[in-house]
Amino acid sequence: MSGRAPADGGRFRAGDNGENMSDGTDLLTAYDRQGHWCEMLGGDGAPAEHAAMVRNRLGRLTLSDLVRRAEIAERELYNLGITFTVYSERDVIDRILPFDVIPRIISPGDWDIIERGSKQRVAALNLFLHDVYHEGRIIKEGVVPAELIYGNAYYREQMRGVAVPHGSYVNVCGVDLVRDHLGRFKVLEDNARTPSGVSYVVENRHMMQRTFPDLMDEIGIRPVSDYGQKLLEAVAELAPSEVTDPQVVLLSPGVYNSAYFEHVFLAREMGVPLVEGSDLFVENDRVWMRTTAGKAPVHAIYRRIDDAFLDPEVFNPESLLGVPGIFGAYIKGNVGLANAVGTGCADDKAVYAYMPRIIRFYLDEEPILDNVETHICRERDGLAYTLANIENLVIKPVGESGGYGIVIGPRATREEIDDVRAKLTANPSNFISQPMIDLSVCPTLIDGMIEPRHVDLRPFVVTGQSSWVLPGGLTRVALRRGSLVVNSSQGGGSKDTWVLEP
Amino acid sequence: MTIGTKFLLARYADCSFWLGRYMERAESLARILDVNLHFSRDSRGSQNWRSIVQLNADEERFDEAYDVASYANVVHFYVLDRDNPSSIISTIRAAKENARALRPTISTEMWSHLNVFNNTMATLTSDDLKQSELSRVCANIKLECQTHAGITEGTFFRDQSWYFYLIGREIERADQTTRLLDIKYHLLLPPDQRVGSPVDVSQWNALLRSVAGYHAFRREHPRGMSPKQVAAFLLFNMSFPRSIALCLSQIDQHLHRLRSGFGLRAGISAMELLDETRAALAGHTSDTVVQYGLHEFSDYLQRQLMAITIAVRQEFCGAPTESDGD
Structure with missing residues (x-):
């Protein structure tokens, strides 16, 4: 049969002959997780019961149907200008992680651990950042070496003694998780500066809703659509407290930034203006934007510009992306910034190693999510x-x-x-x-065949006065066989991530 | 009554204006190329492609890059040449770039369509522009521009941005009409040629068709066609969407809407310039405008439209004073 390639251990070629499915062959029968923990099948002696329903439905599809729908999805992303695959225009600047149509399913129990563990980490990171920019207790008590902080390229001396609203430094945090061969989640790193990728979480869901409504039918999947509103609430909580109806904006480096698509997405979801540095100016330590009716005040900014480019008067003087004087307005409390300036010293690899101790030091708790x-x-x-x-x-x-x-x-x-x-x-x-961690795998459509590919997971934690975790997160998949590298520049793709209702 | 108090970023206003202008320009160029293919033949039956270069005042740029104003060269210059900022491919690309900047505010349908249109343009080659194919290509471009107009009409949020888009579109329309009037009247009519001769009539016929106005003109003038009548139709008719008078009237309405509906205080000098231009137009009849000189009057209108563009962009968008950004 043209449909099988048994010599290769679990490859199944898509063909025009969908009839070979009529013998009752399941789409996933030929799939082999090759000894890894699989998000769809589970591990040795630990089958993924929670994924059974999706697995069965997926199994009933024909491979040619799956391939056809994947092509529709790909075409749609291309038309939206958020991917390029078919033609290569010389000046295409929009990019996306390639989208894989087979979802990654997370059980309510696993999600509970991820959610509590991510919030715990962010709570510890915020206390840590407050401490290092104020008393420095953790250093005085010898838990973290001073030079790891004060010698760090992302430490900002200008933030010393600056109070940030609610002690909330890391307003958006991406916690990169991997899962080992026993199915245990481990933190690979914390992204506490300007983590990206959340737009794919929501867009991937929309794409699945359009192309695989039958797969999702009657399955309780926790929604991801309110991310924008949650983010807006959190950022608004950073505005000066006397402002009752704060004006929030999203500050982007502009249309030529590789994440511009995401900036657009978030501005739309939040219902706030997407501004560039040149749209803003500072007068009397207050931030204003240029409008058709003159200047209008800005009270809180979700900024997708690194610290170094934020204010040429304080940081990189060459920066054309930033807003001169904005840091002055910030430390006077006239404008809120998410994330706070100087969070980068908490997401360094050297500090990461100390995270379990940092969690114990501030929270007097054991880490819910282990480090690698x-x-x-x-x-x-x-x-x-x-x-x-x-x-x-x-x-x-x-x-x-x-x-x-x-x-x-x-x-x-x-x-x-x-x-x-x-x-x-x-x-x-x-x-x-x-x-070396043996990362978990997920069945993935590769050249018309379903094969295991390694995945990670980036949940997003949004924190104003309190923390909220988007139920889902970005599942990145290493599309190259055997590869553990999920970055888009290294052949990574993304999947929709379904957190099941309890 | 104020229908909207929410502000609009000055940059968005500017991008809306140019999006409207560029899409109108692309459509207009496609019309002109198509019509020239069909209707602009001289007495020996050969087509004059240089007139299109003159129409757009592109002689210098064209002559630098091409040796003769042949069909292939002119069509390449105006459809595919990425180095020519007024080619259709460049214009659509510029429209798309403005739409990209506006992406936070425009509909996904609008963006997606423009993106696909731009991608389609990028796949065109010289082979697609053979004489036998040009009409079909132009028809497709027009159709895409009109699809854009339809999606925009149906999905564009009616905030200030919408009015800037419309102002841009109307200014471009008026500008295109003045250029057509000028070129046909001034450059294509050799002094010794008898007005009313068959070639002359066919050229006026082509002129009307290039602004999608032939049948509209016939509804007003069932019989006959004099240059004076055509000029008057394109200048003064208040029902024809591409007449100068109607375009100016619409710009006026949109500016008023921005000021009264959205409480904007800017735009005074744009309004003054517009009033001045409309008064000048109203002061003419088809007879006086011919006496005054159609070329001179077209020139005047073009200068006024440019001044209005600069005023709108400076007053509302904070654009720098030295250029109109075109």
Whole structure:
């Protein structure tokens, strides 16, 4: 049969001959999770009961129907100008993670852990940020080394002593989670600056509602559509308290930013103007926007511009994206900013390693979500363990981002191992190490076949006076076989994420 | 009564204005190319493609890039040439860029259509523009522009932005009409050619068709067609959507709406310029305008429209004073 390719262990070719489904073959029968934890099937001895209904329905579709609907979805995204796949125009600037139509399903019980664990992390991050910009208790008590904070490129001395509304620094936090071979969720990193991707969460849901209404029928899926309103409420809570009807805006670097689509999406969902730096100005330490009727006050800003570009008078003087004087208005309490300035020193890899201790220090609680086991090489035990097990560990330099300088022990050459060993010995405090995690997989449509691909999950926590977690989050999928890298620049895609009603 | 008190970002006002202008310009250009293909033949039966270059005052830019004003060159210049900012492909792209900036406020249908239209334009090649194909291509472009107009009419939120969009569209319409009047009357009518000769009539016929006005004209003038009648129709008729008088009247209404309906205090000098222009138009008849010189009058109208554009953009959008941003 043209429909099977058994030699390849679980590949199933889409063809015109949908009739081969009439023998009762299930779409997922030939799918093999290849020993990984699977979001659709579960793990060894732990079948994913919660996904049974979706699995059965999915199984009854023909592969050709699945492929056809995926093509419709792809075409629609292209027409919306949020993806490019078919034609390659020389100046296309809108991009999207490719969309995979097979959803990732999360049980109510798992979600409860994720939700409580994410809120706990944000609570600890906010207390930590308040502390490092005020008394510095955690440093004085020797829990976190001073140089990790005060030597950090994202630490902003200008924020010292500045009170932020409700002590809420990280108003939007993306907590990157992975799931190991036993199905345990682990935090990979916290994104406390300007995490992106939430627009895909909502747009992917809309896409599924249009293309797979039959799959969702009568299944209680928690809605994701009120993100914009929750975000607006949280940002409005950062406005000066005497303003009763605050004007909120979204500040974007502009149409040529790779996340402009998301900025548009959020501005529309929040019902607020999308402004660029040049639309705003500061007069007498107050922020105004230029309108057809003259100037109009702005009270709170959801900014998608990094600290460094926010105010050329205070930070990068070359910045054309920012608003001169805005930082002055901010520290006088005349305008709220989400996220607060200076949150970057809390989402560094070096600080990440201390998160379990930070949670215990401020909240006197055990972390609900564990870190990936992390060895801090600045500490004697961590260094010794790392050097002894270097071939089995992932070694990460702490100051870098974007995967730069990471050595994956099991995949490294002899020279690379020797090189990183020398660096570790010379400057241990510059490194952490972690075991390689066998990330969970999800059935994914790849070239007309359903194959397992590794996924992660980024839930979004929105915090004004209190925290709220969008029930869902961004599931990114590494589309390349065997790849653990889910970033869009490295062949990553995204999936709709269904949190089931309890 | 104030129907809207919510502010509009100055930048959005500007982008709305240009979105309206660019879409109108693209449609107009497609009409002109199509009509020229069918109706503009001289006494020896050859088509004059250079007139389109003259019409748009693009001689300098055209001559730099092309040696002769052949069919292929002129059509390439006006449809596909990305280096020509007034080509259809550049115009649609500029419209799309303005729509992108306005994306937070416009409908998904409107954006999606414009995006698809722009993508379709990007796939056109010279092969698609062979003489046998041009009419179909132009028809498609017109249809897409009209689809845009329909989606916009049906989905555009009626805030200030809408009126800026309409002002942009009407200014462009009026501008296109003055250019047509000017070129046909001034450049295409050799001094020795007898007014009313068959070629002359066919050119006036083409002129009317290029503004989708032939049948409208016939409803007003069932018989005969004199240059003077056509000029008067395009200048003064208050029912024809592309006449100068109607366009100016609409701009006036939209400006009033912005000031009275939305409480905007800006726009005084734009209103003054507009009043002045409408008074000048009202002071003429078809006879006096010909005596005055149609070319001179068209020139005057174009200068006024440019001044109104600058005034609108400076007063409402805070645009810099030195250029009209075109």
